[in-house]
Amino acid sequence: MRLVGREEEELHLEVQGYQFPGIEDDEWDSEWLIIAGQVSCTRGRWKFREPCLCTFELQALAAWLRDVRVGGPERELCFTEPNLRFEHVETSD
Numbered sequence: 001m002r003l004v005g006r007e008e009e010e011l012h013l014e015v016q017g018y019q020f021p022g023i024e025d026d027e028w029d030s031e032w033l034i035i036a037g038q039v040s041c042t043r044g045r046w047k048f049r050e051p052c053l054c055t056f057e058l059q060a061l062a063a064w065l066r067d068v069r070v071g072g073p074e075r076e077l078c079f080t081e082p083n084l085r086f087e088h089v090e091t092s093d
Contacts, residue, residue: 009041019051
């Protein structure tokens with residue numbers, strides 16, 4: 001996924017696989033995904049690669065991104081691991 005802002009801010013997220021690919025039957029451990037991200041904005045640039053989303057959270061993110069543009073019900077989306085979150089902020093322009 002790639003998001004680009006009006007002032008060339010950029011967020012790129014990529015699923016790189018499962019954190020525990022050999023585990024298939026555990027409610028949590030079989031769901032963790034390794035997410036690689038790149039961020040570029042006025043505050044700087046950085047990269048990360050972390051197991052920060054579960055499969056069901058990735059589905060929730062996709063639904064939230066579809067709905068947020070049309071005034072979806074949630075302004076903020078948080079996940080089990082607090083190192084990634086999304087917030088919809090409206091501006092006058």
